Amino acid sequence: MTPALALPVFRILPPEALPALLTxxxxxxIVYFGLQLVRAEGPEEQAKAQKVLAGCxxxxxxxxxxxxxxxxxxxxNPNNNGNLPAxxxxxxxxxxxxLMYIGVVVVIAGIIYGGIQxxxxxPQSHDTPPDx
Amino acid sequence: xxxxxxxxxxxxxxFFLFLSVLLPQTQWAxxxxxxxxxxxxxxxTHKFYRENPGQFGQNERNKVFIxxxxxxxxxxxxxxxxxxFEIPLLLFFALFPLQTLYNYLFQGSPFNFPxxxxxxxxxxxxxxxxxxxxxxxxTTGKSTSPI
Numbered sequence: 001m002t003p004a005l006a007l008p009v010f011r012i013l014p015p016e017a018l019p020a021l022l023t024x025x026x027x028x029x030i031v032y033f034g035l036q037l038v039r040a041e042g043p044e045e046q047a048k049a050q051k052v053l054a055g056c057x058x059x060x061x062x063x064x065x066x067x068x069x070x071x072x073x074x075x076x077n078p079n080n081n082g083n084l085p086a087x088x089x090x091x092x093x094x095x096x097x098x099l100m101y102i103g104v105v106v107v108i109a110g111i112i113y114g115g116i117q118x119x120x121x122x123p124q125s126h127d128t129p130p131d132x
Numbered sequence: 133x134x135x136x137x138x139x140x141x142x143x144x145x146x147f148f149l150f151l152s153v154l155l156p157q158t159q160w161a162x163x164x165x166x167x168x169x170x171x172x173x174x175x176x177t178h179k180f181y182r183e184n185p186g187q188f189g190q191n192e193r194n195k196v197f198i199x200x201x202x203x204x205x206x207x208x209x210x211x212x213x214x215x216x217f218e219i220p221l222l223l224f225f226a227l228f229p230l231q232t233l234y235n236y237l238f239q240g241s242p243f244n245f246p247x248x249x250x251x252x253x254x255x256x257x258x259x260x261x262x263x264x265x266x267x268x269x270x271t272t273g274k275s276t277s278p279i
Contacts, residue, residue: 016236017236019232019236020232020233020235020236020237023228023229023230023232023233024142024145024146024229024233025142026229027141027145027225027229027230027252027255028138028141028142028145028255029138030221030225031141031255031256031258031259032137032138032141032259033193034194034196034221035194035218035221035256035259035260036173036193036194036259036260036262036263037173037174037177037192037193037194037197037213037260037263037267038173038177038192038193038194038262038263038266038267039180039191039192039193039266039267039270040190040191040192040193055136056135056136056139059136059139060139063143087238087240087241088154090239091150091153091154091237091238094236094237094238094239095146095147095150095237098146098233098236098237099143099146102142102143106139106142110135
């Protein structure tokens with residue numbers, strides 16, 4: 001994601017959640033690329049992964065709308081729960097908010113990544129010489 | 133790069149931290165889960181290492197493990213990798229990134245190092261399970277994509 005495109009994403013999100021979001025993304029990427037002992041992917045598998053992008057965008061949308069949808073469906077109000085400790089309610093609220101922000105970032109990053117992939121693949125198809 | 137697996141890790145990091153703070157008895161379970169998943173990852177990696185040891189540098193994605201294998205051989209590298217690379221990295225995760233996440237989720241609570249360490253073990257365990265699954269599917273000739 002280029003800095004110019006990333007800027008609006010960060011404006012959407014509340015500033016207090018940004019360090020937590022960045023650390024979650026950094027940790028996930030380090031675990032994925034640094035810790036896994038895995039067979040290297042060939043070009044076919046990478047192409048297959050790009051097809052999964054649509055699924056990721058759908059998952060991101062679901063994550064982004066999950067919290068308001070769950071509150072609406074269950075009728076649960078985080079401001080009006082006398083039985084539970086306030087710290088726990090705050091922690092649950094923060095967790096759901098963070099998942100929502102991750103969903104928003106995944107959707108936007110997925111759209112941008114998909115656009116970049118599309119821009120890369122189109123010129124290649126014109127450049128390939130015809131089979132003789 | 134299978135993006136859905138990164139997405140899984142993204143969701144599970146805050147979830148594991150939340151779980152290990154609220155239910156401290158899960159901390160040991162996450163550490164044991166990490167040990168089991170690391171073993172299965174090493175076992176599945178050893179399977180494709182045996183196929184062609186000379187090509188291991190090209191077949192394996194983890195550069196640190198390739199380097200250790202070249203210097204020490206596979207068995208010693210399997211023991212050295214968690215000790216000199218993975219556990220220090222997990223300690224780093226617990227002290228810095230997960231502390232930031234902890235401060236966001238549990239605002240005002242004192243830092244809970246065992247819970248952060250257990251969460252980092254849990255995340256690493258999921259990473260190893262993913263890798264072992266990919267390795268096993270690759271060796272059996274099946275698709276690596278779960279979708």
